[in-house]
Amino acid sequence: MELVNLNHVPKKPIKMITNNKLDKSFGPVGTWAGVFLFVVGLITTYTSFYGLILILLGALVGFSSSSTLIDFEKKRVKFSNNLFGIIQTGKWIHIDQNMKIGIKESNVTWRANSMGNRTLDIVDKDFRLILFDSDNQEIMQIKKTGSLDSAEIESKELCNQLGLSMI
Numbered sequence: 001m002e003l004v005n006l007n008h009v010p011k012k013p014i015k016m017i018t019n020n021k022l023d024k025s026f027g028p029v030g031t032w033a034g035v036f037l038f039v040v041g042l043i044t045t046y047t048s049f050y051g052l053i054l055i056l057l058g059a060l061v062g063f064s065s066s067s068t069l070i071d072f073e074k075k076r077v078k079f080s081n082n083l084f085g086i087i088q089t090g091k092w093i094h095i096d097q098n099m100k101i102g103i104k105e106s107n108v109t110w111r112a113n114s115m116g117n118r119t120l121d122i123v124d125k126d127f128r129l130i131l132f133d134s135d136n137q138e139i140m141q142i143k144k145t146g147s148l149d150s151a152e153i154e155s156k157e158l159c160n161q162l163g164l165s166m167i
Helices: 027-045 051-063 148-162
Strands: 017-024 065-071 076-083 087-089 092-094 100-113 119-132 138-145
Touching (some): 017 027, 027 051, 027 100, 027 119, 065 138, 076 138, 100 148, 119 148, 138 148
Antiparallel strands (some): 017 065, 065 076, 076 092, 100 119, 119 138
C-alpha cells in the first residue's frame, strides 16, 4: 500500500482579475427610474407585450454601470461600460513600467428636475485612483474610494502588485 502526501499536490494557479465598480451610467435618479420601469414592465408583460419594451429600457437605464478590470497576472487594465449590467464593453490596455498611479478628488453632482420645477441635487464626493502614462497624461480611472487615507493605502497596494510608481 502506497501513502500519498496531499500537501504536495500541485495547485492550479488562481486567475487574479479584480472588478472595481465605479459609477452608475445614468446616476442615482436614473437608476431608480430604470428599476421602476423594469418592475412596471414585468407587471405589464402579463397583459401586454409592450411591457417587454419597458423591461429592456428599464434594464438599460437601471442596471448599466462603469467599472475597471485589473488583470494582475498579465499586467493589463480595461475600462468597461457594463450595458444592462452584464454586457462588458472596452478593450484591454497593457501596463508599462513607465506608467504611474495617482489620486484625484472627484466631486460629481447629479441633478434631477421634477414636474413641479423643483431640483434634486445628489452630491457624490470620493477619491479616484488614476492610471497615468509616462508623460503624466491621464489614461483611465482604476478605483473609487471613500476617503483620502483609503485611497493612499489602495494606491500603494496597486503599485506594489503592478510594479508601478506613484505620482
